[in-house]
Amino acid sequence: xxxxxxxxxxxxxxxxxxxxxxxxxxxxxxxxxxxxxxxxxxxxxxxxxxxxxxxxxxxxxxxxxxxxxxxxxxxxxxxxxx
Amino acid sequence: xxxxxxxxxxxxxxxxxxxxxxxxxxxxxxxxxxxxxxxxxxxxxxxxxxxxxxxxxxxxxxxxxxxxxxxxxxxxxxxxxxxxxxxxxxxxxxxxxxxxxxxxxxxxxxxxxxxxxxxxxxxxxxxxxxxxxxxxxxxxxxxxxxxx
Numbered sequence: 001x002x003x004x005x006x007x008x009x010x011x012x013x014x015x016x017x018x019x020x021x022x023x024x025x026x027x028x029x030x031x032x033x034x035x036x037x038x039x040x041x042x043x044x045x046x047x048x049x050x051x052x053x054x055x056x057x058x059x060x061x062x063x064x065x066x067x068x069x070x071x072x073x074x075x076x077x078x079x080x081x082x
Numbered sequence: 083x084x085x086x087x088x089x090x091x092x093x094x095x096x097x098x099x100x101x102x103x104x105x106x107x108x109x110x111x112x113x114x115x116x117x118x119x120x121x122x123x124x125x126x127x128x129x130x131x132x133x134x135x136x137x138x139x140x141x142x143x144x145x146x147x148x149x150x151x152x153x154x155x156x157x158x159x160x161x162x163x164x165x166x167x168x169x170x171x172x173x174x175x176x177x178x179x180x181x182x183x184x185x186x187x188x189x190x191x192x193x194x195x196x197x198x199x200x201x202x203x204x205x206x207x208x209x210x211x212x213x214x215x216x217x218x219x220x221x222x223x224x225x226x227x228x229x230x
Contacts, residue, residue: 001133001151001152001153002153002154002193003151003153003154003188003190003193003196004141004143004149004151004188004200005140005141005143005149007193007196007197007200008143008149008200008203008204011197011200011201011204012204028193030153031137047140047143048140048177048178049137049138049139049140049176049177050137050140053137065177065178065179066143066144066145066178066179067143067144068143068144068204068207068208069144070208
């Protein structure tokens, strides 16, 4: 849909990345756009239910259960960035 | 920040302690509230329900909270929110965030002009205290006072 979950994940990922001192370009996309344009993404943050729809994308798929939990986002991003 | 939320919540967009049997009924209430507050047409409610049917409970974005929404389209008259609380929490089929007590209906005219609104919404919903307040509130005026 590109207006809700993706926007929230982008906002909170940017907060976390800034706190971590990591420079990154973060784009919000709905599932259609992600599949169409997301081949260059190193990491794809999404919700657990959408992971299966992103299978085959070259980037690391990182499911976030609680989009407002900055600790969860930070832990999972840190692991994905290793 | 909070006046952004109040502006997005038009007249008749807040329905508290609703009795709904399932996720679809709660989406119908959230959608009807967007229509009543002149943010969307009834088609948007259909779109939200279709989106959930297509993609599953990914809209249950945090414990107890569902963000009902669909793509921007001509069914959206103006960006806005509806706020629905459920008298009895409902299972939406989310692996980690069920049951749902708070349904936020979101309509946006495009993909980016509602960023401030999402930032305010994120700040509100990040607070357990706020979410508890909202799910226990019984009248609209206390919610509007809280948000201001």
